[in-house]
Amino acid sequence: MKHDPVRRQLLAGAASLGALAMLPRIAHAKGSVVGAVYPGSWEEAYRSIVAPALQKTHGVTLEMQPLYAVDQIAKARAARGNPLFDTFLLDPGPRVTAIEAGLFEKFDPSRLSNASKLQPGMADEYGVTVAAQFVGIAYNPKKFDKPPADWADLFAEPYVSRLGLTGFQTTFGTVSILEMSKAFGAKGIDVEPFFAELKKVLPKIAVIGAPASMPSLFQQGQCDIMYANTQTVGTLKARGVDIEFVRPASGVITFFTTMHIAKGAEQVDNAYQYIDTVLSAPVQTELMKGPYFMAPVASDVTLDNTLPLKSLSEMSSMVQHDWAQINPQRAAWIERFNREVAR
Amino acid sequence: MNNAAISPGRWPLAVPLTLAFMVFFAAPLLMLAVTSMYEDDGLTRFGGATWAKFLADRFYWKVTLDTLKLGVMTVCATLLIGYPLAVVYMQSNERWRRLMLFIIIMPVLLSVVVRTFAWIVILGNEGVINQAVMALGLSPTPLRLLQTELGLILSLTQIEMPMMLLPLISVMARMDRNLIDASVALGASRWRTLFKVVLPLSIPGLVAGCTLVFASSTTAFISQSIIGGNRLVYLPLVIWQQSLVVYNWPLAAVASIVLLASVMLCVVLIAALGRRGARYLHV
Numbered sequence: 001m002k003h004d005p006v007r008r009q010l011l012a013g014a015a016s017l018g019a020l021a022m023l024p025r026i027a028h029a030k031g032s033v034v035g036a037v038y039p040g041s042w043e044e045a046y047r048s049i050v051a052p053a054l055q056k057t058h059g060v061t062l063e064m065q066p067l068y069a070v071d072q073i074a075k076a077r078a079a080r081g082n083p084l085f086d087t088f089l090l091d092p093g094p095r096v097t098a099i100e101a102g103l104f105e106k107f108d109p110s111r112l113s114n115a116s117k118l119q120p121g122m123a124d125e126y127g128v129t130v131a132a133q134f135v136g137i138a139y140n141p142k143k144f145d146k147p148p149a150d151w152a153d154l155f156a157e158p159y160v161s162r163l164g165l166t167g168f169q170t171t172f173g174t175v176s177i178l179e180m181s182k183a184f185g186a187k188g189i190d191v192e193p194f195f196a197e198l199k200k201v202l203p204k205i206a207v208i209g210a211p212a213s214m215p216s217l218f219q220q221g222q223c224d225i226m227y228a229n230t231q232t233v234g235t236l237k238a239r240g241v242d243i244e245f246v247r248p249a250s251g252v253i254t255f256f257t258t259m260h261i262a263k264g265a266e267q268v269d270n271a272y273q274y275i276d277t278v279l280s281a282p283v284q285t286e287l288m289k290g291p292y293f294m295a296p297v298a299s300d301v302t303l304d305n306t307l308p309l310k311s312l313s314e315m316s317s318m319v320q321h322d323w324a325q326i327n328p329q330r331a332a333w334i335e336r337f338n339r340e341v342a343r
Numbered sequence: 344m345n346n347a348a349i350s351p352g353r354w355p356l357a358v359p360l361t362l363a364f365m366v367f368f369a370a371p372l373l374m375l376a377v378t379s380m381y382e383d384d385g386l387t388r389f390g391g392a393t394w395a396k397f398l399a400d401r402f403y404w405k406v407t408l409d410t411l412k413l414g415v416m417t418v419c420a421t422l423l424i425g426y427p428l429a430v431v432y433m434q435s436n437e438r439w440r441r442l443m444l445f446i447i448i449m450p451v452l453l454s455v456v457v458r459t460f461a462w463i464v465i466l467g468n469e470g471v472i473n474q475a476v477m478a479l480g481l482s483p484t485p486l487r488l489l490q491t492e493l494g495l496i497l498s499l500t501q502i503e504m505p506m507m508l509l510p511l512i513s514v515m516a517r518m519d520r521n522l523i524d525a526s527v528a529l530g531a532s533r534w535r536t537l538f539k540v541v542l543p544l545s546i547p548g549l550v551a552g553c554t555l556v557f558a559s560s561t562t563a564f565i566s567q568s569i570i571g572g573n574r575l576v577y578l579p580l581v582i583w584q585q586s587l588v589v590y591n592w593p594l595a596a597v598a599s600i601v602l603l604a605s606v607m608l609c610v611v612l613i614a615a616l617g618r619r620g621a622r623y624l625h626v
Contacts, residue, residue: 077590097590166573167573208573208574210568210569210572213568217463217467220470222463222468222489331384331591334589337573338580338581342402343575
């Protein structure tokens with residue numbers, strides 16, 4: 001067969017491209033960490049604040065894998081001990097799932113210089129809390145004469161006909177519905193009272209939507225009241241949307257976003273340095289400011305007055321939920337929600 | 344076109360693609376089928392319970408039929424608007440064709456997520472449509488368009504339109520103009536020419552367009568969940584919830600296979616209808 005010089009050049013080109021593809025792994029070995037981070041504002045915040053701080057303090061490069069918590073678990077389960085990233089960033093539900101599936105390396109909080117600044121129980125053998133979320137009711141003050149007082153108000157007029165509701169597929173949705181159910185008489189983890197009330201008001205509800213679309217729907221005036229975290233409220237407010245956060249009478253819900261080291265992670269030392277950087281006071285302070293509005297967990301951070309607490313120790317008196325109890329029932333709740341709301 | 348069999352010396356050229364097809368398509372499909380045959384989300388018990396649960400549940404049948412209905416409605420809407428546009432394209436000169444092609448392709452260059460969120464702005468209570476309706480005094484209150492099947496079909500019609508138009512215009516642009524001129528010269532009216540000459544000749548493009556729009560709209564998870572909301576439950580939402588939120592992979596696999604099989608069945612039906620239509624129209 002006659003070899004065509006053009007074909008040879010093409011083959012050579014392809015071979016060098018193939019070699020180039022291996023370069024990131026070489027760079028990886030020199031001083032980087034691959035962190036799974038939620039897409040959107042978390043990714044932006046970590047790119048502009050955490051990555052430069054990590055590079056400056058420890059000389060480690062942060063490579064991000066933008067993945068939602070559920071996607072991180074699905075990918076880690078599918079990868080079976082050969083994870084695509086070194087650290088997880090998770091909400092409490094997926095955290096419990098990952099612990100049960102054995103997806104984490106044993107975590108040693110003593111390797112973090114900032115661990116002592118956390119509230120009791122925020123660091124354990126599985127991982128460490130890096131941010132708090134505060135969930136309550138968000139409403140448009142221009143559309144109602146007075147703000148809603150508690151969770152039960154969401155299903156009463158004038159609020160219900162302007163309500164934007166989401167189901168159990170997110171952490172904030174699940175905990176909000178549990179609190180609504182409690183307001184309707186539930187004892188503990190029981191969603192029946194919620195579903196009984198939902199049936200009565202279903203035709204009146206303005207929007208039942210995908211969680212990711214709720215901020216846009218609120219901004220467009222499709223709904224004027226919804227459950228949301230302070231981060232969403234802060235972001236929308238910064239965009240000029242008429243929105244206020246209300247602390248329900250039964251209390252603000254709090255849950256924690258945690259970081260964990262993936263089982264089989266390649267860069268364990270860098271992962272600890274990355275997590276320590278996230279917990280450092282300057283980084284926590286920057287993340288708390290707009291446009292990111294991430295609630296800090298390190299005690300040496302001066303809290304912003306937009307947050308629904310004066311001191312981090314107040315978190316222990318806020319409403320919290322046991323995800324080990326919630327997780328086994330969530331599949332049935334999601335299915336039930338689909339059936340109840342489907343047209 | 345030369346349809347002769349590939350000469351024996353050349354078959355190794357097909358090996359890389361065949362291997363890629365086996366590894367990246369056939370093997371995952373097989374894994375999907377195997378996953379659907381587990382009875383628990385830990386993938387430990389083998390059996391047909393997940394299939395039985397899905398097939399015995401009227402809710403899932405409704406979800407499947409609603410998904411297919413959405414596909415049919417979107418195909419009808421894109422066809423109704425797209426076909427006349429394709430006829431205009433066929434009749435236009437080269438300059439206009441280039442301009443039209445640019446306009447048709449332009450939306451494809453934007454991410455489907457952006458296009459979907461743009462539809463929230465258009466269909467919303469304070470959106471363009473409702474502002475126009477209220478300014479014209481057609482309705483005192485905003486029409487409910489978002490989170491309805493009508494709104495979803497409206498947006499999918501725009502989002503999927505290039506899928507219908509591109510195959511259609513590529514077939515129609517190749518159509519022999521002499522046949523149309525001959526039809527007119529032989530005394531056929533414009534409508535008779537359209538139905539007896541243009542339509543039969545454009546059937547390959549129609550079949551390709553309908554197939555693409557149907558397959559794409561039934562699986563359009565982002566548009567379905569953002570525009571349709573959670574009160575309209577379609578199979579892609581069920582698959583997403585089961586695989587990524589509650590990790591019930593067997594049920595997600597069953598729903599995926601049902602979606603795949605029902606969409607394939609409809610695609611075969613569209614192709615069969617196309618062949619029958621061509622025969623009927625030529626008579």
